[in-house]
Amino acid sequence: MKTTEFQVLHTVTDYTRYYGLPAPAHPLLTLINLAEVRERTFPDPVVSHLYTIALKRGLKGTMYYGRQTYDFQDGVLMFFAPVQVVQTEADLDISEMTGWTLVFHPDLLRKYPLGQKITSYTFFAYEVHEGLHLSAKEEQLLDGVLSSIRHEYEQSIDAFSQDLLIAQLEVLLGYANRFYHRQFLTRRLAENDLLSRFEAQLTAHFSQAGHQALPTVQQFAEQLHVSPDYLSDMLRALTGQTAQQHLHHALIERAKHLLLSTSLTVNETAFQLGFEYPHCFTRLFKSKTGLTPAAFRFSAH
Template sequence: MKQAAKEFKVLASVSDFTQHFGYPNPAHPLLTIIDLAQVRHLVPPSGPALRHMYIISLKKNLKGRIHYGHRTYDFSEGVLGFYAPGQLCESNPTLDISELSGWLLVFHPDLLNKYPLGKKIGSYGFFSYDVHEALHLSAREETMLDTLMDSIRAEYEQPIDAFSQDVLISQLEVLLSYANRFYHRQFLTRRTAEHDLLSRFEALLNAYFAQDGEQPLPTVQYFADALHVSPAYLSDMLRTLTGQSTQQHIHYSLIEKAKRLLLTTSLSINETAFQLGFEYPQYFTRLFKSKTGLTPAAYRFSAH
């Protein structure tokens, strides 16, 4: 029997969000700031909700095991989470929030529409991270972000005028710049854990391309799923430790296998492409030439 689809609430606006959770009404139609210490007594609504807005949350004094992938985190002072429009959320009943403090910054994409940040925000990979890939702050970093949030809150509480949105956007961009810096710090301070993840990724990559016979082209999602992390997190980790994204690693291994097949088998160029998982040989030829400067046929000829 087909399983019934899970019902969820759609939160299309900032006011939808505050009403759903029982939070105070927003003072701005496109943005709100929630003091978590003031709302921790509220019972979270059951069931998942689909939110059409960006959310940045700094949560402190959570009681319970919070995992970073399959590991408990090592920065216990604060946990900074990022959520993009269209992501489902559901309350975690295992956490004790009786002493919860911190803040939520919630803003609608329309807030950014006429600003460069509206385009730039898509480059921040942490907005597509899984929940267990939150940023774990040091005490100093937490203080810095709290100070920034105080400035945003002061502007948020002012009467709206012709400059309000410009000021809020500039402050938000500073906050995101610091968050980006702290995320890259996290990859370095977690060097042991991340090198372990890198080793497992390389082992998976090598094993995949060591297989004989036709194989589908591997995707970034395939390796992220196998390692239990999100594609954005995997690529950010690899860029920090190796300078290359997941896709670049895949292409490198793909081209290396292509070279071996071209030099050690009598497969035609088309057969080589199919063996590697390409549906259309011309795509293989295009990728091979872009990475080596030679067509597959020219490479095979040059080696003889």
């Protein structure tokens, strides 16, 4: 069996060297104008320890992010988190590529609140078709923010450089977050279909008789071919509850049914639902209903 060779890029300088780009003017950040610089592509998968935000147009071919193909159609903003695998096929044609790529090291954010806040931007974990679809006006707005970042990036580094770069980067991510939520609100048909399929899977899972494994959000997301973060964000936008909250609701409803319609003990009910330890079931049930399973059963008689 052939062993896959991974190219590991630890620094911004590693990134620019690997792709044959000009050396970065800042040790922790680089902004690349793709109309001026054509990236080289390699078939080996790349594992970057950097954050990457890119708007690429004119690409032809196949790109993979993780285990899935990335849809890089025009007007789609892509987000790659550190230690994610990105790979391109040999057929990727970059001869007409335009757009920009912003690459920055996590160390740039370490001493700032953004260092923690960036982990809440779930679009960095999204997969292939979950890129951010921009309107022409939104592209122009982000181009303005990028111009400010470029202006500061090209200045000589002084005591204010990092503070200003972080402030502008936070503006960029804030707009991206706003646009993602707009996307959730304007893609109702597809999302309602996803919601219907999710609810159907929940119903099917909990209607099965006999012992089964405790369900997880990851399990349902894989069945729906989306990431867990995307599923939760979509459900929160449509229903106000995350995927985990939906799962807990269905789990408690199933537990109530078993407690009231069968002679199973509380421990047997816990095992039937997939809990390895009955006390975990009791704790969850009480947190959701205000009663222990035994007290709930007693109160119904």
